[in-house]
Amino acid sequence: xxxxxxxxxxxxxxxxxxxxxxxxxxxxxxxxxxxxxxxxxxxxxxxxxxxxxxxxxxxxxxxxxxxxxxxxxxxxxxxxxxxxxxxxxxxxxxxxxxxxxxxxxxxxxxxxxxxxxxxxxxx
Numbered sequence: 001x002x003x004x005x006x007x008x009x010x011x012x013x014x015x016x017x018x019x020x021x022x023x024x025x026x027x028x029x030x031x032x033x034x035x036x037x038x039x040x041x042x043x044x045x046x047x048x049x050x051x052x053x054x055x056x057x058x059x060x061x062x063x064x065x066x067x068x069x070x071x072x073x074x075x076x077x078x079x080x081x082x083x084x085x086x087x088x089x090x091x092x093x094x095x096x097x098x099x100x101x102x103x104x105x106x107x108x109x110x111x112x113x114x115x116x117x118x119x120x121x122x123x
Contacts, residue, residue: 002029002098004022004079004113007022012121013122014086014123015085018083018119020080022080022081022096033050034096038090045095046061047107048094050099088123093119094116094117095113
């Protein structure tokens with residue numbers, strides 16, 4: 001089945017950085033696109049960033065472009081999200097996800113979700 005476990009969230013101030021990790025166990029998703037989504041209180045879950053199975057093609061939401069960097073280490077079965085210049089608007093629960101497809105991910109193609117890690121950015 002496979003399990004995704006996020007870590008690295010926390011409480012930081014605006015302008016700080018955090019690095020989220022998503023550890024994959026139980027099976028490999030090295031042939032699957034993966035991504036990060038987030039859900040703020042009272043809002044719908046939204047796409048943040050994605051990478052194809054090799055880590056060669058990445059996409060970002062406009063709101064995080066230039067500040068966040070997604071990467072993956074298939075040898076370590078781990079997905080990362082480096083978040084710089086954090087803003088209060090980035091406050092949310094961040095979810096790691098694996099796609100059914102190798103090239104792209106959307107909320108409609110997710111086959112496995114993590115449980116989420118909370119990021120809180122104070123102003």
